[in-house]
Every structure is written in structure tokens, then in C-alpha cells.
Amino acid sequence: EVQLLESGGGLVQPGGSLRLSCAASGFSFRDYAMSWVRQAPGKGLEWVSAISGSGSDTYYADSVKGRFTISRDNSRNTLYVQMNSLRAEDTAVYYCAKFSTWYRLDYWGQGTPVTVSS
């Protein structure tokens, strides 16, 4: 059974940093691209970032480019996102998701909430 378990969310001040983790199990982690998707309170889904199975290719939404860094440790079956220079508009539930192919996300974690506020 595929499981994705996010952690690392919490309250952070504007301008601060946070690193989210996603522990994956139930599939061959290194063989699949992964993604972060966020959802602000009461809003829709917003794609944040994606990374290839090897980690060699990364992609970012314009809204986070230069501030967020996606990475993965295939030896630990874990996906990360380092979030720097956080803003109030980054407040959201952050979901980790697995790509089935590069076109669709077939499994999602339950999300970890991030609140950026003073």
C-alpha cells in the first residue's frame, strides 16, 4: 500500500524558513517523480514544485521560484522542500504527491499545515 506521510509544518514568522519532509513507502520511491501541492485556507489547489525520480530535474511554480528548493533522498525514501523567505501568502496545507507518469498525481499524503504569521 502506497503511503505518503508529510511532517515539518507549523507556525513561522514572515521571512522565516521551514523544511517539510514526506516519508514514502509501498512503492519503489526512486522510480517515480514526486511533487508538492499546496492549498490555502478555503482555496483551490496550487502546484508548488516537482522533482524527477533521480533528483536531476526540478520544476517550480513562479510564486516560489528562488525561495523554495525541492530535493529527495532515495536512500531514505524521503522527499523534502526547503522553504525560505516565507510570506503570509505561503500559508497553506502542503501536500506531498506521487506522479504516476509525468502527467498525473496518483497518490497524495494527508498534508501538513504551514502558517506564516507574526
Add this chain to the structure above:
Amino acid sequence: EIVLTQSPATLSLSPGERATLSCRASQSVNSYLTWYQQKPGQAPRLLIYDASKRATGIPARFSGSGSGTDFTLTISSLEPEDFAVYYCQQRSNWPLTFGGGTKVEI
């Protein structure tokens, strides 16, 4: 960036009725269009991929159609558990984008 426009924003229906949801892309996404269902407090769930293929375990009352720029998700007869928000998504090009969602309410 490919913009996905979903309509209507809200669909008010009764159990047993047919639901028709629309997703329009600002440029062609070929058939690389995916639909998700999200219930309150839950993560999204994959419903339909490649415009018309049901994901594993998805009931046959859910169907998808379309290609290019116009896509439709149809729920043939609404069950109580189908009242949720539905999102379309494309990854024909980067960035991956989602539509704004359609809420199907009782």
C-alpha cells in the same frame, strides 16, 4: 502557462441526478487532462486521467470526455458520497496547473 477554467463554480443537485462539470484549457493539452475529487478535510483523490480513463477503484458512474481544450466530467447518478469539490489538472506543459474547482453540493 496553461489556464484551466472550470464551470460552474457550484453545482446544486440531488442524489440520483446527473452532474456535468466542464474544464476548458487556454490552449490544447491534447488528452493530458486529469480530474480529482476532494472532500472536506481530505487530500485529493485521482478520479480520471488521460481525459477519459478511470483510475483504479473509481466507480463506473464517473466518466470523462474531451480532448484539446474542452473537457467534461460526468457523474451519471449522484451518490451521497459524491458531493465534493472536483478539480481538473494538466501537465501537457510546465507549470502543472489546476482549475479553480467545481463544488457539487446537495
